[in-house]
Amino acid sequence: MKTNRIRYYKFFIIVLFFLAWEAAARFGPFSEMLFPGLMTIGRRFWGLLLEEALVFKTLYSVAVVWLSMLLSLTAVVVLLALSRASLFIKTAVELIRAFAAPIPGVAILPLVILWFGLSRTSMLLIMIHATLWPLWTQLSLAVDRLSRRFSRFERAYRLSHWKRFWHLYCLGAAEDLKSALGVAWSRGWRALISVEMIFGITGSQSGLGWLLYERRMYMDTAGLYAGLAAIALCGILFETWIFRPEKAGEPA
Amino acid sequence: MKTSTKTLIKLERLKKSFGHEVIFEDFSLEVYENEILVIMGPSGAGKSTLLNVIGQLEPYDSGEIHYHPELFEGIKVPLPFVFQEFDTLLPWKTVEGNIRLVAKDLPEGELQTVLDTVALIEHRHKKPGALSGGMKQRVSIARALVCHSKILLMDEPFGSLDRDMRLKMQDFLLDLQGRTGLTIVLVTHDLEEAEKLGTRIVRL
Numbered sequence: 337m338k339t340n341r342i343r344y345y346k347f348f349i350i351v352l353f354f355l356a357w358e359a360a361a362r363f364g365p366f367s368e369m370l371f372p373g374l375m376t377i378g379r380r381f382w383g384l385l386l387e388e389a390l391v392f393k394t395l396y397s398v399a400v401v402w403l404s405m406l407l408s409l410t411a412v413v414v415l416l417a418l419s420r421a422s423l424f425i426k427t428a429v430e431l432i433r434a435f436a437a438p439i440p441g442v443a444i445l446p447l448v449i450l451w452f453g454l455s456r457t458s459m460l461l462i463m464i465h466a467t468l469w470p471l472w473t474q475l476s477l478a479v480d481r482l483s484r485r486f487s488r489f490e491r492a493y494r495l496s497h498w499k500r501f502w503h504l505y506c507l508g509a510a511e512d513l514k515s516a517l518g519v520a521w522s523r524g525w526r527a528l529i530s531v532e533m534i535f536g537i538t539g540s541q542s543g544l545g546w547l548l549y550e551r552r553m554y555m556d557t558a559g560l561y562a563g564l565a566a567i568a569l570c571g572i573l574f575e576t577w578i579f580r581p582e583k584a585g586e587p588a
Numbered sequence: 589m590k591t592s593t594k595t596l597i598k599l600e601r602l603k604k605s606f607g608h609e610v611i612f613e614d615f616s617l618e619v620y621e622n623e624i625l626v627i628m629g630p631s632g633a634g635k636s637t638l639l640n641v642i643g644q645l646e647p648y649d650s651g652e653i654h655y656h657p658e659l660f661e662g663i664k665v666p667l668p669f670v671f672q673e674f675d676t677l678l679p680w681k682t683v684e685g686n687i688r689l690v691a692k693d694l695p696e697g698e699l700q701t702v703l704d705t706v707a708l709i710e711h712r713h714k715k716p717g718a719l720s721g722g723m724k725q726r727v728s729i730a731r732a733l734v735c736h737s738k739i740l741l742m743d744e745p746f747g748s749l750d751r752d753m754r755l756k757m758q759d760f761l762l763d764l765q766g767r768t769g770l771t772i773v774l775v776t777h778d779l780e781e782a783e784k785l786g787t788r789i790v791r792l
Contacts, residue, residue, distance in 0.1 A: 488669065508678070
């Protein structure tokens with residue numbers, strides 16, 4: 337009942353927002369070049385979709401974030417395995433995390449460009465930096481928790497490495513993994529758009545951030561808003577649906 | 589079940605300490621076949637540590653532990669534990685999945701027999717979250733039984749249960765031991781439980 341009411345409120349708020357937007361565009365003091373109406377933005381959105389630019393660039397950006405998450409996840413699994421084997425390695429990774437995690441991806445971009453130039457490698461490194469630490473933080477906490485819980489059991493029953501890895505840690509950390517991927521996605525998505533948009537490093541074939549940068553250069557404000565809408569829609573799709581954490585009472 | 593005089597485990601002048609704190613020293617003990625040996629004492633007396641040492645989960649400083657070779661013959665898990673906490677069951681696996689985790693190639697017939705023994709035959713497809721405390725502890729016992737060990741190490745197995753359930757589980761354990769002849773080393777701080785279950789009681 338409450339959920340239905342919230343849905344109704346959301347719909348109502350969106351309609352109000354669109355009406356206010358349209359009123360401001362039609363009767364406000366702003367030029368259409370700065371503040372286009374909803375129909376203009378919609379037509380531009382549709383136009384970009386037909387040109388395949390929007391679809392292609394969205395898919396490209398999503399693919400880059402997924403690739404970086406996959407690489408980061410692989411690195412985290414290896415680091416977790418090494419950390420279990422050696423306290424020295426665990427301490428070293430934790431120390432590096434403490435220094436590196438607070439630094440936004442964009443902040444290290446100038447340094448990465450100095451080392452690797454304006455290349456896809458640079459972008460991938462920034463993306464790995466953005467996605468690695470949230471994955472490490474959440475998954476290392478999950479592994480610590482599971483290790484404390486099952487330590488005596490796994491030793492008493494002499495479970496094989498495979499059983500420990502898969503049945504205890506992978507399945508036990510599944511919910512943490514989903515949540516960690518959600519945070520990594522969120523960080524990676526923001527970092528990617530910023531990197532593509534601010535620095536435009538990866539050429540004309542790439543990403544939504546580049547699309548925004550391009551539209552701004554051509555003073556295509558409606559296209560700019562269409563790009564922003566695509567970014568927001570992707571964010572909603574992934575953060576609200578795909579990586580949505582389980583609510584209390586839902587089956588795990 | 590009549591207690592045998594065959595010694596399965598013999599502890600000789602055992603010493604265990606954590607740093608400068610000596611937990612027990614010059615401690616000797618024998619565990620006989622078919623008995624329920626209860627180790628009791630107040631909290632912090634080192635009961636669980638002693639059980640961990642017997643179960644080879646923790647090293648000891650000095651002394652010796654002798655295990656009867658029969659305990660290890662063809663058995664992958666010679667010293668299975670039943671822990672106090674129910675959360676050593678994997679909540680993402682069913683009762684059957686939890687049991688099969690420690691005995692992958694368990695024949696269906698044997699699984700059914702074990703489930704029947706612990707009265708969980710109709711709950712085999714349920715996950716631990718859907719079971720009561722007593723049922724969860726019976727799953728833990730079933731998990732230990734499928735290891736085919738001659739001995740069972742139980743660390744305050746009924747400590748988390750309410751009084752009624754605890755009494756039922758004590759009766760269940762006595763019945764199980766009577767039927768199977770298992771040797772049980774059980775840690776508790778409850779005198780009433782110790783007197784009811786123990787063939788012998790050792791105080792720490």
